Amino acid sequence: MWFRRDLRLGDNPALLAAIDAGDEIVPVFILDPKLISATGSKRLAYLAQSLHALDESLDSSLHVMVGDQVDVLKELMSRYAATSVHISAEYEPYGAARDARVEAAGIPLVRTGSPYAVAPGRVLKPSDATPYKVYTPFYRAWCLHGWRKPADTPTKIKLVTPSPTDRNFPEWKMPADAIVTAAGEKAALERWKTFQKSALQNYDVARNMAGIDGTSKLSAHLKWGEIHPRTLLVNLGDSKAHDTFRKEIAWREFYADVLFNNPHTEKDYYSAKFSEMRYDKPDSKFDAWKQGLTGYPFVDAAMRQLVREGWMHNRTRMVVASFLVKDLHLEWQLGADYFQEHLVDFDVASNAHGWQWTAGSGTDASPYYRVFNPIEQGKRFDENGDYIRKYVPELAHLSAAEIHEPWLFLDGYSHGYPQRIVDHATERLESLARLQEIKADKPLDPRV
Numbered sequence: 469m470w471f472r473r474d475l476r477l478g479d480n481p482a483l484l485a486a487i488d489a490g491d492e493i494v495p496v497f498i499l500d501p502k503l504i505s506a507t508g509s510k511r512l513a514y515l516a517q518s519l520h521a522l523d524e525s526l527d528s529s530l531h532v533m534v535g536d537q538v539d540v541l542k543e544l545m546s547r548y549a550a551t552s553v554h555i556s557a558e559y560e561p562y563g564a565a566r567d568a569r570v571e572a573a574g575i576p577l578v579r580t581g582s583p584y585a586v587a588p589g590r591v592l593k594p595s596d597a598t599p600y601k602v603y604t605p606f607y608r609a610w611c612l613h614g615w616r617k618p619a620d621t622p623t624k625i626k627l628v629t630p631s632p633t634d635r636n637f638p639e640w641k642m643p644a645d646a647i648v649t650a651a652g653e654k655a656a657l658e659r660w661k662t663f664q665k666s667a668l669q670n671y672d673v674a675r676n677m678a679g680i681d682g683t684s685k686l687s688a689h690l691k692w693g694e695i696h697p698r699t700l701l702v703n704l705g706d707s708k709a710h711d712t713f714r715k716e717i718a719w720r721e722f723y724a725d726v727l728f729n730n731p732h733t734e735k736d737y738y739s740a741k742f743s744e745m746r747y748d749k750p751d752s753k754f755d756a757w758k759q760g761l762t763g764y765p766f767v768d769a770a771m772r773q774l775v776r777e778g779w780m781h782n783r784t785r786m787v788v789a790s791f792l793v794k795d796l797h798l799e800w801q802l803g804a805d806y807f808q809e810h811l812v813d814f815d816v817a818s819n820a821h822g823w824q825w826t827a828g829s830g831t832d833a834s835p836y837y838r839v840f841n842p843i844e845q846g847k848r849f850d851e852n853g854d855y856i857r858k859y860v861p862e863l864a865h866l867s868a869a870e871i872h873e874p875w876l877f878l879d880g881y882s883h884g885y886p887q888r889i890v891d892h893a894t895e896r897l898e899s900l901a902r903l904q905e906i907k908a909d910k911p912l913d914p915r916v
């Protein structure tokens with residue numbers, strides 16, 4: 469059983485298939501230098517913790533191997549006389565290509581299940597069997613398609629005992645100042661239970677409020693497959709709150725489907741015309757954005773949350789993404805790469821398409837001309853300023869009425885908070901002017 473993004477025992481059809489196929493199981497995780505080099509310290513430390521958690525539930529039998537996947541799997545197959553290698557299918561470009569290469573090298577991969585309730589590529593328009601490009605009809609068709617019930621948790625697994633040389637657990641430590649959710653299947657199930665009791669009933673209202681614990685915070689668990697979306701979906705009913713939560717799970721599935729059908733959009737514009745837009749080159753303003761020093765309190769709080777927690781609230785992900793693209797006029801990929809470095813829940817499809825949606829170049833697109841106002845967003849979704857106060861101590865002395873616009877108050881800057889790096893109203897107009905330049909009916913600006 470080759471574990472990758474499915475670090476759990478419960479609701480894991482690939483594991484059940486492995487159990488059915490043989491007498492004993494060889495559970496293995498292979499450290500991939502290519503992925504490691506693209507992963508920031510918080511996500512690596514989380515993965516290390518998750519591997520330990522998985523190992524604990526496998527009675528210390530997890531093989532953690534280093535090396536090329538083909539070499540490692542061939543060696544293990546011959547050592548244990550294994551006849552098949554069980555996996556949960558991967559659909560994003562890197563994982564799918566890796567699995568195809570492993571298979572081409574003669575390793576008999578058996579794919580059972582995927583990280584999704586409905587595997588990418590399955591939901592097609594009934595009219596012409598092509599993929600959906602817009603979320604809402606996808607959602608309807610996804611619901612109609614339906615999904616299986618969660619798979620049983622195996623009660624007993626016969627496991628081989630690894631030798632000490634097969635136990636190459638990485639030493640990645642969480643940075644000292646990081647505050648990141650605990651990893652592992654048990655932590656995921658506990659979080660799901662707590663969320664159902666505490667916040668799910670009010671999710672449709674509370675999910676947008678950045679300063680409260682109103683969302684599930686299951687994204688890192690879902691990313692690493694410590695919990696499967698089926699396990700969540702089976703507990704949802706028909707209330708508005710439950711329906712809203714189901715719709716968010718469906719966004720993850722939609723973006724996986726879109727990336728599967730358009731693999732180039734991992735790094736490239738989904739709507740090609742946006743590649744012709746006039747963008748600026750990253751400079752000190754980009755650094756200020758990364759460091760949470762733009763002078764816009766809601767943006768800065770969010771960027772500091774990202775660095776500290778490896779997670780950011782969905783509302784502020786949209787606000788900071790809009791700020792990067794439309795106030796700083798930078799390409800979305802710069803922001804997506806920075807998110808990739810810091811997010812513990814980094815998911816190639818949700819990240820690329822979350823960015824493109826906000827940048828106006830994605831599916832469905834929130835149209836480009838809908839520019840998020842970082843001040844009004846803060847007032848609306850962090851009314852008391854609690855979110856800002858938590859991450860931006862230089863503003864903690866300000867009241868709810870003051871904290872969103874420190875420039876209006878005498879002591880707004882008395883604790884070292886920086887001045888605004890740009891004027892939002894001016895940059896909004898500039899971004900709209902640049903949009904005008906790429907509109908089909910207008911000639912491109914001669915400055916391009």
Ligand SMILES: Cc1cc2nc3c(=O)[nH]c(=O)nc-3n(C[C@H](O)[C@H](O)[C@H](O)COP(=O)(O)OP(=O)(O)OC[C@H]3O[C@@H](n4cnc5c(N)ncnc54)[C@H](O)[C@@H]3O)c2cc1C
Nearest residue numbers: 683684685686687716717720782785814815818819822823
């Ligand atoms: C610019 C940008 C980048 C993003 N990058 C990522 C990423 O790398 N990884 C990631 O998992 N999500 C990403 N998202 C989506 C979303 O912000 C997070 O999934 C969500 O904030 C995670 O918090 P939660 O688990 O508490 O979500 P909840 O509100 O509790 O939602 C439950 C689950 O639904 C899924 N979900 C919710 N909203 C979205 C969404 N808009 N798109 C896709 N899936 C969603 C997630 O799996 C989430 O865990 C991004 C959004 C934007 C705007």
